[in-house]
Each structure stands twice: as structure tokens, then as C-alpha cells.
Amino acid sequence: MGKIHQMETGTAQKGGQKMKKPSLILSAFLAIIMFGSCAGVSRQLLQDGGQIGDGDTVVVGKIVVSPPIAEDEQQLDGIGWGGFKNTMIIINDTNYREVDTSDPSPQMSDLNNRIEAPLGETFYALVPNQPLYFLQGAIYMKAKSILTGPRSADMVIDAAYYPFNAKVDIQPGDKAVYIGTVHFYRDEFQHITRIVLEDNYNREVLLFRQKFGTGVKLRKAFLIPVKTAK
Numbered sequence: 001m002g003k004i005h006q007m008e009t010g011t012a013q014k015g016g017q018k019m020k021k022p023s024l025i026l027s028a029f030l031a032i033i034m035f036g037s038c039a040g041v042s043r044q045l046l047q048d049g050g051q052i053g054d055g056d057t058v059v060v061g062k063i064v065v066s067p068p069i070a071e072d073e074q075q076l077d078g079i080g081w082g083g084f085k086n087t088m089i090i091i092n093d094t095n096y097r098e099v100d101t102s103d104p105s106p107q108m109s110d111l112n113n114r115i116e117a118p119l120g121e122t123f124y125a126l127v128p129n130q131p132l133y134f135l136q137g138a139i140y141m142k143a144k145s146i147l148t149g150p151r152s153a154d155m156v157i158d159a160a161y162y163p164f165n166a167k168v169d170i171q172p173g174d175k176a177v178y179i180g181t182v183h184f185y186r187d188e189f190q191h192i193t194r195i196v197l198e199d200n201y202n203r204e205v206l207l208f209r210q211k212f213g214t215g216v217k218l219r220k221a222f223l224i225p226v227k228t229a230k
Helices: 023-038 201-212
Strands: 002-007 017-021 056-066 087-093 113-119 122-128 134-147 152-167 178-184 191-200
Touching: 056 087, 056 113, 056 134, 056 201, 087 152, 113 122, 122 201, 152 178, 152 191, 178 201
Parallel strands: 056 178
Antiparallel strands: 002 191, 017 152, 056 122, 087 113, 087 134, 134 152, 178 191
């Protein structure tokens, strides 16, 4: 495993977002419906392999957080939130832009075309065949209903942010690119102390061929920090 470069460090920010609901019985359910309808769609993951269509590229990578997210750190209660356990939401776009991390959880508009990357596992995200920017990562730490009255409750949503600010250099004709393992190191206060991009290509290309066959080339295209991206 080779260390490629140190990426910019920062802070995994946390906060609390409250969404008022008129009915105690329906509050959590309505929050789930609102989240699902407003958050848009996530990019398709080809974890079991499959065909790569014309105009598409598979981005292959892995996200690691050290120390790992402990079971009791994430308090995700209610229908639909279990899928975000040990998962990082990667906010991405075909154009570089700033993401507002002052909010306690990502804006709904930032969640469209998100990549839901399981922590510690290789992901295979299907994206358009054009350059892509990984803007910010977010891990949901809390989604919980809190009673505020006889017929009301608040839905509190917390997320921790992890900075990427990097370009995926997808070239015309690329069917698959390997971006590396992004390894975030954090302390007990959710401060990011180091970000390292690791090269596990030799292992990943073997796994890729098992899933997609030997006829599809997996090209190395490590994440490029935006400050050096062309």
C-alpha cells in the first residue's frame, strides 16, 4: 500500500437541525417522507458487477475513517434511517462549487446524485463519462424524534462533515477509474487530524475483474485536490 499524498485537513462539523411537526404520531413518519421526496436520487452502486452503459463510467474507491465510527456514535431512529449506518454520503457535482457546511446536515439540494459509500468497503458508483468533483462527505450521526408537547415533536438531524474538495479526472472513453482509498483520521472531538489517499490498485483491480470481467479496463485516476486540478 503506497501513500499518495496528504489531502487538506479540517473539522468534522456537527450540529442539530429541527423540523417542527404538528402531530406526535405522524412526526417521525412525515420526516422520513419529506427526506425521501426532497433528497433526490442517489447514484447507482454496482456492488455485484454488471453492464456499464454507453456514456457511463464506474468510479471505484473506498472511504475509511479512523478510529471507526462506533455503534453507539450513530443514533439513527425511525424507518429509513438504518441504511445510513456506517455510510458516508459523498456530495458530488460535475461542476466545482462550495458546499455550505454551516448547516447541521446537508441541504436537500446537495443530496441529489449523492454517492452512498459504505465505510471500509469498496464502492462502484455509476456516473456520467465526464469530469466529476467530490465536494464534501457527510455521515449522519443522529436522526431522532424528541417530544415537545402532547401532540408535537421535533425531528433532530445531525451530520458530521468530511472535506474532499477533489476532482475525479474522468477522461472520454473511460469505462472505469480507480480513485484510491480516502483515509480520514479523526480525534475524539470529531476534528480531522489527517487525510491520506492510499493506493490499493493491485488488490482492487483483481476484485474489479471478478465483478466486471477482463474486458473492462480499470484506469488509475487518483483524486486530485481542487487547488491543483486543471
